Amino acid sequence: MLPEPLRRVVQMFARLPGVGEKTAQRFALQLMSDESLASELSRELAALVQNVRPCERCGNIAEVDATGAAVCGICSDPRRDGRLLCVVARVQDLIAIERCGVMRGRYFVLGKLLSPLDGIGPDELPLPALDAKLRADGVEEVILATPPSVDGEATALLLGRELAHRGIRVSRIASGVPHGGDLEFADQITLGRAIEGRRNVDSVG
């Protein structure tokens, strides 16, 4: 019952995370009633896919430069300590850690985690790219910051064992109490895990 071009746009919006059929339809109808927004959005989106790509070195989002290369601000920043590398699952995780302002090294974005139920094995992980990053930056220590899910833990374990073979120091982020102070506000399970996963104070770096 919707005209075909409109229906196609609605379907595309509905593919975005957190957007259902109804919201998608609202977005599409809004764009039709606001012509300048629609044309600006289509121009910006075209520019975005042309000028922004995953960073060739780490998978972070990066702007394409004059030579056609895409290297992100973190990889190209000489003040970053290349010896320290933080491995994350998704760009969102990188942004979240970056916002804390404590990470002085660089990152590597896996883009996916092991997942036997979805048929994702070690061969599907971007290990050659990670290898290239390790060599290029002379990485000495890796922080594995994959999420504390079963797949995140298994991926961290697999990477940890591979990296340890090569004499690289490996650590895993502690899953613990959310900051913001009071322990009483942490839920039981998070707090329990933080206490069970406690580390010796000497080894907290």
Next chain:
Amino acid sequence: MTVTRRVAFERVMVRSFRNLASIDFAPAGRLNVIAGDNGQGKTSLIEALYVASTSRTFRSDKLRDVIQEGAEQAVVRATVLGEASGSVPLRHEQRAVVGPRARSFLIDGKKPQRLSDYAVRTPIVVFHPGDLELASGPAARRRTLLDRVLLYLDPAGSEARLRFQQALRERQRLLSERGTRGADLDAYEAVLAQHGARFAQGRQRAVEAVLEALEPAFRRMAAPELPFRGAYVPGGSTDPGAFEEQLRARRERDLRRGAATFGPQRDELQLELGGRPARSHASQGQQRILALALKLAELECVRAASGTQPILLLDDVSSELDPARTGAVYGFLRESESQVFVTTTRPELFVTPGLEPAERVDVTLRAGELISR
């Protein structure tokens, strides 16, 4: 532990739940007798209360079975009054909405951080005819009871259980699709062992608590000279290293069997009467007594761990027990401070001289409709 808190349903609203199209119910604080002929909706009402307070059903595997035929979704909304001695009673609302695919469980209109937070908010224990297999049926029945206790006793252990189960599925998939070797198999087994060992610790605590409460509960119900013993036969290990080793050693076997042969999913709570395993040797009457005692032990464990007198749902108990045992149950009910819901086809059997009229409500269900008496 002395328990000074109690919870009670104050109002219950049920919509499109099994054969209950629309029910609004204001229960009594102590005893609620739900009468009705067979097939009128008594169990369905008990089940609705259970779903509202725990997000689970005790009746079928699939929650969506509760949606009334032809309806889009089943809804149960319950206002629960929490009373603690010496302070003002607090109300909260729990709402369960079950659709064919999506479902939502809200406490005071908000989504709890975890489903387990929802499940323990209103401590509750149900006893239904299926529970009579607790002693005679397969070990899975007894593990379900242990995990109900675990939920209250050790939330982190309960969380480890969920992760353990997921890792178990992933390892089995790896074995069947990629065989008994692989760097990812090593990794998943390590994760599995970690959560499995933590879950096993929780199971051990749950078993200890249940066995401690089971002894007096059993004595209460049975002839005192009948020697009774309960023992825990762990299927896994509480040590992650030993756990991982076992998994590695059993890859071939687990692949052939199609399931892991090591782990708390194979725990057994063994019950013996007169030195013989109850499951295979006890009489039917003895098995019922044991089942009942297990339920009372669950009630005691939930009570102690939550510090709250749980709500008690009893579906059709008197029709399944002999008069002496029924008497023992009623004696227990009289003493307990719990809010109780009982269903029966013969309400005339329920005489409760000790209760004030205001403490008891009698209703009858007829073709899914509630009729007050």
